[in-house]
Amino acid sequence: MSANNDKEWLLSKAEQEDGCMVSVGGLVGALEGTNQVPDNVISFKIAFSRFLQLARRDRKLTLERFAEEADVDLAEVLKIETDEHYTPAIRTVHKVAAFLNVPEKKLLTLAGLLRVKDVQFQNESLKFAARSEPVENLSPEEHFVYEEYVKYLCER
Numbered sequence: 001m002s003a004n005n006d007k008e009w010l011l012s013k014a015e016q017e018d019g020c021m022v023s024v025g026g027l028v029g030a031l032e033g034t035n036q037v038p039d040n041v042i043s044f045k046i047a048f049s050r051f052l053q054l055a056r057r058d059r060k061l062t063l064e065r066f067a068e069e070a071d072v073d074l075a076e077v078l079k080i081e082t083d084e085h086y087t088p089a090i091r092t093v094h095k096v097a098a099f100l101n102v103p104e105k106k107l108l109t110l111a112g113l114l115r116v117k118d119v120q121f122q123n124e125s126l127k128f129a130a131r132s133e134p135v136e137n138l139s140p141e142e143h144f145v146y147e148e149y150v151k152y153l154c155e156r
Contacts, residue, residue: 048110070099
């Protein structure tokens with residue numbers, strides 16, 4: 001039995017499965033034949049990275065302990081938290097969703113592995129990403145570097 005490689009057929013099956021996961025064909029992103037990542041996927045990945053950081057910190061877990069308790073690879077958790085463009089393995093997201101007791105489908109979407117057309121979900125994820133950025137005073141060194149760079153920008 002061979003897989004159906006017709007793009008339209010696969011996309012219609014993805015729509016039917018509500019979440020763009022095609023059992024016989026993989027992720028819809030792979031079907032589109034493009035390496036270009038949509039803006040909302042990048043926003044989702046930022047929200048996913050921040051969500052993982054906050055969830056881990058809320059539980060007062062080190063990266064190592066979080067990886068151990070969620071039964072995922074430490075290197076991958078580190079990549080997720082430090083590289084907002086990194087796409088984790090589906091298995092990792094599945095394990096993290098189970099460990100954090102959150103819906104797997106939504107976490108897969110945040111990780112950039114599924115696409116949804118839910119505008120409210122997109123807006124809430126973007127707001128979460130924006131609001132979860134730490135707000136701290138600049139250290140004296142950071143303030144000095146910032147001021148020097150502003151001067152440089154204004155001179156040119």
